Amino acid sequence: MSSIKSAAVEMATNATKAASPIHPYYPLDVEIVGYLANQWPVPTLLGVFFGGLGVIFYTTRVLVKRQNPQMPKGELLTVMWFVLCGFIHLFFEGYFAYNFKHMGGLQDLFGQLWKEYALSDSRYLTQDPFVLCMETITAVCWGPLSFVIAAMITYQHPLRYPLQAIVSLGQLYGDVLYYATSMFDHYLMGITYSRPEMYYFWGYYFLMNFFWIVIPGYLIWDSAKQTAKAFSTLQKSEAGKFAKKAQ
Amino acid sequence: MSSIKSAAVEMATNATKAASPIHPYYPLDVEIVGYLANQWPVPTLLGVFFGGLGVIFYTTRVLVKRQNPQMPKGELLTVMWFVLCGFIHLFFEGYFAYNFKHMGGLQDLFGQLWKEYALSDSRYLTQDPFVLCMETITAVCWGPLSFVIAAMITYQHPLRYPLQAIVSLGQLYGDVLYYATSMFDHYLMGITYSRPEMYYFWGYYFLMNFFWIVIPGYLIWDSAKQTAKAFSTLQKSEAGKFAKKAQ
Numbered sequence A, B: 001m002s003s004i005k006s007a008a009v010e011m012a013t014n015a016t017k018a019a020s021p022i023h024p025y026y027p028l029d030v031e032i033v034g035y036l037a038n039q040w041p042v043p044t045l046l047g048v049f050f051g052g053l054g055v056i057f058y059t060t061r062v063l064v065k066r067q068n069p070q071m072p073k074g075e076l077l078t079v080m081w082f083v084l085c086g087f088i089h090l091f092f093e094g095y096f097a098y099n100f101k102h103m104g105g106l107q108d109l110f111g112q113l114w115k116e117y118a119l120s121d122s123r124y125l126t127q128d129p130f131v132l133c134m135e136t137i138t139a140v141c142w143g144p145l146s147f148v149i150a151a152m153i154t155y156q157h158p159l160r161y162p163l164q165a166i167v168s169l170g171q172l173y174g175d176v177l178y179y180a181t182s183m184f185d186h187y188l189m190g191i192t193y194s195r196p197e198m199y200y201f202w203g204y205y206f207l208m209n210f211f212w213i214v215i216p217g218y219l220i221w222d223s224a225k226q227t228a229k230a231f232s233t234l235q236k237s238e239a240g241k242f243a244k245k246a247q
Helices: A002-019 A042-067 A073-105 A109-117 A129-154 A160-187 A198-246 B002-019 B042-067 B073-105 B109-117 B129-154 B160-187 B198-246
Strands: none
Touching: A042 A073, A042 A109, A042 A129, A073 A109, A073 A129, A073 A160, A073 A198, A129 A160, A129 B129, A129 B160, A160 A198, A160 B129, A160 B160, A160 B198, A198 B160, A198 B198, B042 B073, B042 B109, B042 B129, B073 B109, B073 B129, B073 B160, B073 B198, B129 B160, B160 B198
């Protein structure tokens, strides 16, 4: 009986091990459903990702220059930024929103890229409610709208500046909450989602997301400035008309 | 020895009971630090709260009418809305952001009001990272900016529409995430933060927050429409000037 019992205990232990395998993510005891280690080396993953961004950037530049050769450099860069955002939000973050339940075991390009990134923030592999909700809104709303703004800038649509402010604030607010929630857990609850090697924290978690603080921040300011200028000009021109009529 | 041991066990049990007292919030086993039951009856609490909102509404209306008697009704209502938001964000939500660590034991007006509201969402008493971060940003950013917009509408400042879109989107996005995170926990994780009586869920959690979906949604649309109209008018007037010069 005793040997049967010990065999049963061993089986149960193995079953538990199989259900929650060892992984490199923090906190180390966090459960990651069906975890499989990445198969591709890190330089390959990062090379394909940044190479892809480069192709998107270059193609956008060529297409917009062909459509509107006189476009000022700042406007061209803004179009390139929003096309890049559109691709990242809709496809890369959309991939996460769609697959959030079993991210730990995915082995295609985006799956492995997310597992590499998650070394700096394991919430992407643990069905975190805030990260999922924020990423879903980003993919569904800010993704398609980023492409719309890129087109609006190219064709000088009058809705361009309101939409630029809306999407940029959506990105900025989502990102601030993204930083804030994990910093709350780190400093107040003592739960850390990043591996201890500092290049994960500073290179992935801080730097990659910091672009979505600085650039949307600038674009909100730009939109507010241009809009205020437009209303100011209109107010002056109406005041001028009124004065002429009064004469 | 045995009686000493059992006395020690009893003391330890009582100490545990004292550390996590029984409370009416859901999930029933959630820990609420230093919980004390409300002392004031619910009609008094709600009466003071809605009475206060009434006073803010009425005073704003009188002051704005005195400053700008010709203000259209829609504009006046928008000013009243933003003043109301300013007070709620800065003082009521600011109170939560400041006291989030020990909300369960607070017995002043705002403390008891939050404990009454938390019957529909216990995250306000459990140091939830998302709710704290969202409420802090709401109190610190959207609170003061709501007062600024109210003043800008009154004095027809050219920055009014950009700021109206920014603050309204901040409110809308925060509220959508607020709903989404708890619905995620409810439907996917089986964790419910509201008491089972439906008037808590529909009256407090759903209805009170739904105002911040509908009204900001309308104000974003209004801001985008007015801004597009302004840019459109300017574009036409510039095209007109260009045509005149060309003649």
